[in-house]
Amino acid sequence: MATQHSQPADRLTMAPPAPEPASQPAAADHQSGTKHARTAARLMMAPAVILLLGWMLVPLTMTLYFSFKKFLPLRGGDLGWVGFDNYVRFVSSSAFWPSVQATLVIVGGVLAITVVLGVLLAILLNQPMWGRGVVRILVIAPFFVMPTVSALVWKNMFMDPVNGLLAHVWRAFGAEPLVWLTEASTQSIILIVSWQWLPFATLILLTAIQSLDSEQLEAAEMDGAPPVKRFAYITLPHLSRAITVVVLIQTIFLLSIFAEIFVTTQGAFGTKTLTYLIFQRVLESQNIGLGSAGGVYAIILANIVAIFLMRIVGKNLDA
Amino acid sequence: MGRITLDKVSKSFGDVQVIPPLDLTIDDGEFTVFVGPSGCGKSTLLRLIAGLEDVSSGQIRIDKQDATHVPPAKRGLAMVFQSYALYPHMSVRKNIAFPMKMAKVPVEEQNRRIEAAANALNLTDYLDRRPGQLSGGQRQRVAIGRAIVREPSAFLFDEPLSNLDAALRVGMRLEISELHERLETTMIYVTHDQVEAMTMADKIVVLQAGVIEQVGSPLELYHTPRNKFVAGFIGSPKMNFIEGKEAAKHGAHTIGIRPEHIEVSGEAGTWSGVVSVSEHLGSDTFFHVHGTGLAETITVRADGEVGFRHGDRIFMTPRADVIHKFDAEGLRIA
Ligand SMILES: Nc1ncnc2c1ncn2[C@@H]1O[C@H](COP(=O)(O)OP(=O)(O)O)[C@@H](O)[C@H]1O
Ligand SMILES: [Mg+2]
Numbered sequence: 001m002a003t004q005h006s007q008p009a010d011r012l013t014m015a016p017p018a019p020e021p022a023s024q025p026a027a028a029d030h031q032s033g034t035k036h037a038r039t040a041a042r043l044m045m046a047p048a049v050i051l052l053l054g055w056m057l058v059p060l061t062m063t064l065y066f067s068f069k070k071f072l073p074l075r076g077g078d079l080g081w082v083g084f085d086n087y088v089r090f091v092s093s094s095a096f097w098p099s100v101q102a103t104l105v106i107v108g109g110v111l112a113i114t115v116v117l118g119v120l121l122a123i124l125l126n127q128p129m130w131g132r133g134v135v136r137i138l139v140i141a142p143f144f145v146m147p148t149v150s151a152l153v154w155k156n157m158f159m160d161p162v163n164g165l166l167a168h169v170w171r172a173f174g175a176e177p178l179v180w181l182t183e184a185s186t187q188s189i190i191l192i193v194s195w196q197w198l199p200f201a202t203l204i205l206l207t208a209i210q211s212l213d214s215e216q217l218e219a220a221e222m223d224g225a226p227p228v229k230r231f232a233y234i235t236l237p238h239l240s241r242a243i244t245v246v247v248l249i250q251t252i253f254l255l256s257i258f259a260e261i262f263v264t265t266q267g268a269f270g271t272k273t274l275t276y277l278i279f280q281r282v283l284e285s286q287n288i289g290l291g292s293a294g295g296v297y298a299i300i301l302a303n304i305v306a307i308f309l310m311r312i313v314g315k316n317l318d319a
Numbered sequence: 320m321g322r323i324t325l326d327k328v329s330k331s332f333g334d335v336q337v338i339p340p341l342d343l344t345i346d347d348g349e350f351t352v353f354v355g356p357s358g359c360g361k362s363t364l365l366r367l368i369a370g371l372e373d374v375s376s377g378q379i380r381i382d383k384q385d386a387t388h389v390p391p392a393k394r395g396l397a398m399v400f401q402s403y404a405l406y407p408h409m410s411v412r413k414n415i416a417f418p419m420k421m422a423k424v425p426v427e428e429q430n431r432r433i434e435a436a437a438n439a440l441n442l443t444d445y446l447d448r449r450p451g452q453l454s455g456g457q458r459q460r461v462a463i464g465r466a467i468v469r470e471p472s473a474f475l476f477d478e479p480l481s482n483l484d485a486a487l488r489v490g491m492r493l494e495i496s497e498l499h500e501r502l503e504t505t506m507i508y509v510t511h512d513q514v515e516a517m518t519m520a521d522k523i524v525v526l527q528a529g530v531i532e533q534v535g536s537p538l539e540l541y542h543t544p545r546n547k548f549v550a551g552f553i554g555s556p557k558m559n560f561i562e563g564k565e566a567a568k569h570g571a572h573t574i575g576i577r578p579e580h581i582e583v584s585g586e587a588g589t590w591s592g593v594v595s596v597s598e599h600l601g602s603d604t605f606f607h608v609h610g611t612g613l614a615e616t617i618t619v620r621a622d623g624e625v626g627f628r629h630g631d632r633i634f635m636t637p638r639a640d641v642i643h644k645f646d647a648e649g650l651r652i653a
Contacts, residue, residue, distance in 0.1 A: 213402060213404065215400045215401075215402050215404035216404045216405075216406060216407075218371050218391075218398075218400070218404065219398070219400060219404035219405075219406075219465075220406070220417070221371070221390075221391050221392060222369060222370075222371070222391045222392060222396070222397065222398050223392070223417050223418035223421055223465070223469070224392035224418055224421035224422050225392075225417075225421045229421065233406070233409075233417070234406060237406075237408040238407075238408070240408075
């Protein structure tokens with residue numbers, strides 16, 4: 001994909017343009033000094049790599065360490081090694097499988113909503129229309145709201161069964177207001193999280209759609225493809241890579257959503273995700289060992305999801 | 320069939336009128352070239368015919384049918400874009416099949432036409448590749464193949480060769496000309512390169528700022544350009560223009576003389592000057608002559624063997640029968 005298109009000035013560009021390659025002599029220099037340069041580069045990168053590794057390895061090691069211990073800070077502290085007890089207890093708890101299911105449902109739901117709406121919004125925002133600049137900023141705005149704040153706003157201003165905006169809408173149509181967070185708890189969480197992540201998806205997809213060569217669409221138009229087929233055969237394949245990026249990045253973050261659940265349902269009504277379950281084990285039950293074992297399960301789940309995703313969409317990233 | 324008529328067609332983008340009302344007829348089977356400098360509205364005119372832009376006023380007729388508001392797909396025209404506009408995620412075969420798939424042509428017929436087009440365009444070995452794996456010339460051929468299989472009533476080309484290197488350009492030029500001989504379908508071809516126009520066209524339409532300056536066969540434009548613009552645009556190297564006393568001798572405001580219509584000699588001639596640059600092409604030599612007192616530079620074409628060099632004083636004699644005369648407005652005097 002090395003085609004170059006003229007970029008209108010009002011484009012939202014994600015990445016800065018690649019730096020121009022250095023002038024000819026400098027490039028030649030670089031060639032002859034490759035080995036030397038590589039060693040120097042490794043040396044210079046080392047501190048960052050070591051820092052990152054430590055950042056990752058220390059908590060991971062500690063989690064593994066605690067997961068094999070009976071560690072109850074308020075009830076005796078470190079009570080010694082227990083082998084795989086914590087692992088067995090965590091999985092055999094009645095809350096485990098429902099929490100895995102809740103995690104997958106929420107992640108899947110948010111992904112589906114943000115990708116579908118993101119594509120539609122991106123197409124809409126790419127149309128020349130009055131006030132496009134302002135609309136774009138408005139669309140991106142939710143991304144800047146902290147998860148805790150947005151969940152609270154949704155809970156109290158929109159979903160409150162007495163004073164919420166949605167309750168008023170329901171009443172205006174003569175319907176009984178929905179007690180969102182109780183009756184449709186999972187859906188509510190999906191709604192709130194989707195609202196937060198839609199801007200991200202839209203933004204990435206918008207930049208992708210802007211790089212679509214308009215002559216391709218015109219060629220398809222002349223070839224007799226009506227708008228829906230132009231979308232299916234030209235626009236959507238063009239977006240496949242961006243959609244993949246959106247799915248992968250969002251999954252990483254969605255597997256660990258916490259604040260939205262904490263300030264709304266507190267894990268009740270089937271919204272207890274794996275992350276939330278671990279939180280409860282560690283902080284509410286004050287059982288560090290059990291929580292750590294849960295953490296290891298969370299890592300395993302994340303990897304299983306990652307493998308599946310790479311199988312399904314990863315090939316879009318090639319070439 | 321493929322007779323295209325433009326009747327007082329004009330186009331404005333906002334307040335800017337890119338194409339003032341113009342009339343033009345393109346006959347069935349004709350190879351018509353729109354030529355003009357960059358930004359003169361050639362692409363816009365082609366896109367109006369294709370239906371990719373709406374006309375601001377006027378009427379477009381294709382085969383006597385009013386097509387002004389007919390959508391592009393229904394006009395029966397096929398277009399080859401400057402960027403080729405191939406579908407990057409589809410194989411060559413699927414690219415070529417796409418218009419037929421949209422038109423719901425039966426699969427056997429699709430395959431038959433794909434094979435035929437691939438044969439004609441030397442694409443048989445590449446049918447399963449993606450456009451990204453092809454060279455510029457091959458992509459160009461795929462784009463043409465995609466146009467051919469639709470069996471359109473006319474082909475529209477928008478500067479199809481401008482992304483190719485010089486050698487390939489000459490080859491593709493020939494191929495497109497041969498294609499036209501074979502299919503005998505109307506072709507409209509846009510280019511800013513007068514050599515392409517001269518070599519390929521049955522009929523050349525010279526445009527400047529959206530205005531048709533002249534329509535005619537290549538030799539008509541060469542021999543009897545209607546004004547100074549056409550005279551200067553058609554022919555390479557460019558025609559020499561001389562004003563003042565020398566022009567007055569011929570009863571004109573400006574006279575034009577093509578470089579190939581001037582005789583050079585080392586001894587005697589009507590005009591004289593000093594060679595500033597000599598370009599040796601082997602078959603021909605071009606001399607750029609200064610200090611003639613006629614114009615800043617006079618360009619002369621001589622035989623490849625003529626060996627004057629920088630600084631030599633030479634004498635030049637124009638052929639009297641091919642001097643073009645223009646009035647103060649730049650229009651040709653009979
Ligand atoms: N979509 C457009 N909006 C505004 N101006 C345009 C548009 N397309 C072309 N133009 C203008 O119309 C003129 C002719 O353009 P074009 O037909 O592309 O020229 P050519 O193909 O002869 O180089 C140019 O001045 C260009 O800036
Ligand atoms: Mg153009």
